[in-house]
């Protein structure tokens with residue numbers, strides 16, 4: 001592992017991967033370590049096309065991972081081991097993402113210069129951009145394209161604290177995995193999208209919703225909103241008195257955001273769920289407005305929802321009604337690959353919105369993906 005004073009081994013491939021550790025392997029496993037659940041997807045390449053060999057998820061006990069930090073290494077390693085075994089994932093060559101508020105992602109404009117000059121310029125300017133103690137974080141960068149004109153370079157800079165990266169790497173080693181690369185979640189999701197330009201993605205997780213706006217193949221805006229699936233479940237607990245598992249089951253039924261005129265205790269739950277969805281919608285609206293104010297010539301016309309929280313029935317329709325002219329769709333990351341014949345289609349489609357990060361991470365793995 002290298003300190004912040006060294007630029008890590010960056011290699012530019014399709015869709016601008018960011019990786020601190022690089023390697024190649026025929027079967028790659030993307031592991032998405034969330035706060036509530038760990039998701040994994042194993043991919044292989046056949047004639048340049050990705051095949052999904054196996055996938056699955058496992059619940060994570062509370063406080064094992066919080067805000068991207070691993071607090072209980074053994075518990076996480078145990079969950080990963082069990083997930084890989086029960087999902088029938090055979091490879092142990094993995095790609096993971098760093099996530100949470102401590103991960104720094106930003107586009108920075110530099111004057112045009114050579115690669116070596118850029119390396120030196122980024123190193124020189126790091127303290128200006130990254131709000132951490134020098135030598136306490138890893139960083140990496142990629143040239144994304146020209147800036148406003150040919151005299152400028154647009155550079156994506158990513159940094160994460162040593163502690164966050166090291167504890168993650170330790171847990172994976174304890175689970176028997178070989179870490180090929182570390183990425184960030186927005187870029188992983190991006191690899192699972194088709195033909196995107198000026199597109200917003202909202203990854204609705206357990207505790208956080210992560211908004212990314214993609215412009216010319218890189219995240220122009222990333223924002224974390226402290227509303228995730230757990231808040232929706234808690235609303236049901238508060239309004240019905242149900243315990244967490246029952247409230248979670250109820251939330252996963254159809255129509256939870258639809259009904260307006262129900263009587264009795266469920267009516268209150270529906271209303272409060274709608275209020276929470278509207279709060280999320282308002283935060284999204286603010287991000288759209290911010291983006292449009294910065295980029296007057298481009299129009300955001302599509303929002304993809306992903307993450308487990310996006311499975312809330314009717315959520316895309318609910319947000320679309322609030323946002324007006326923007327199309328809101330639930331993202332299906334399976335559309336960029338072919339699932340192996342042995343996989344249960346129904347199970348897989350139920351899981352799909354939650355698999356975008358894991359699939360995108362596996363697509364990373366140094367492979368020349370053709371889609």
Ligand SMILES: Nc1ncnc2c1ncn2[C@@H]1O[C@H](COP(=O)(O)OP(=O)(O)OP(=O)(O)O)[C@@H](O)[C@H]1O
Nearest residue numbers: 034035036037205206207208229230308309311312
């Ligand atoms: N069918 C469903 N309907 C509604 N919500 C669901 C459904 N299935 C899963 N969820 C919710 O999805 C959330 C988990 O999603 P996900 O796995 O994307 O989060 P995570 O990655 O663990 O969290 P984070 O990204 O915040 O760290 C949980 O809050 C769960 O309640």
Ligand SMILES: [Mg+2]
Nearest residue numbers: 034035205307
């Ligand atoms: Mg997540």
